[in-house]
Amino acid sequence: MKRILYQFPSFLQRLYPDAVWRGDKSLKCVYLTFDDGPVPEVTPDVLDILDRYKVKATFFWVGENVMRYPDLAREVVKRGHSVGNHTYNHLNGWKTPHAVYIENILKADDIMRNTLGTDWRGVRLFRPPYGRGGMKVRPWLRERGYKVVLWDIITHDYNKNYTPQEIENIVFRYVRSGSVILMHDSIKAKKNVLAALPRIIEGLQKRGYDFKSLD
DSSP states (O other): OOOOSOOEEEHHHTTTSSSSSSSSSSSSSOOOOOOOOOOOOTHHHHHHHHHTOOOOEEEEOOOOHHHOOOHHHHHHTTTTOEEEEEEEEOTTTTTOOEEEEEEEEHHHHHHHHHHHHHGGGOOOOOOGGGGGOOTTTTHHHHHOEEBBBBSSOOOOOTTTTTTTHHEEEEEEEHHHHEEEEEEOSSTTHHHHHHHHHHHHHHHHHHHTTTEOOOO
16 A cells, blocks of 8 residues: 655655755744645635734745736735745656756746746745656756755645645644645645645644744
C-alpha cells in the first residue's frame, strides 16, 4: 500500500539541500503557502480569511491563472502577501524536457511581471508543481537567483477523500517552529481549505505561533 507523507523525512530533504523546507527554526512561527491560484472561486475567500486574522501568506501562482485573472493577482499583492512562480501551466518537471520546463518558468515570470507592473519586485520564489523540478533545472534556478521553496507539511487539502477536520489534524500533529505549510487556493481544494483554514489559524495562534510570509 502506498504510504502517504505529510512531513518528509530528513533523509529525503537532503536530496534537495538547496531548497527551503522550513523557515526560521529559532522562532515559533509558521509560513502558510497556497499553490495553484489565483482563481476567483477560492482566492478571494482565502484572502478575506487571512485579513480577518491579520495573517500574511505566500502564494505560488500558475502563470495561466494570473493571465486569466490579473485583477485578482494584483489584489493578492495589494493585501501584502508574497508571491512565487509555480510554472505557467503546472508542469511536472520529471516528465518535461529541460528546455521546455525552463521556458515554462520564464513564461510565468513574464506574465507576473507584466501583470504586477510597478508592484513587480523581481519574484524569485519558485515551487515546482508536485515538488518535481528535475535535477537538471536546479543549477539553472540557482544561477538565475531563484529560491526553491518546498514544504515541511503537506495538508492534502485537494484530496476529496479528506475532511476539513482531517486537514486540521495533519497540521496540528506535525507543526513545529519554522514549518512551511502547503495548502491550495484551487477549486479542488475549495471545500477543505475554506473550512479548515480559519480553525488552523486559530489553533496555531492559541499554541503561540506567529505567521510570516516568505521572501
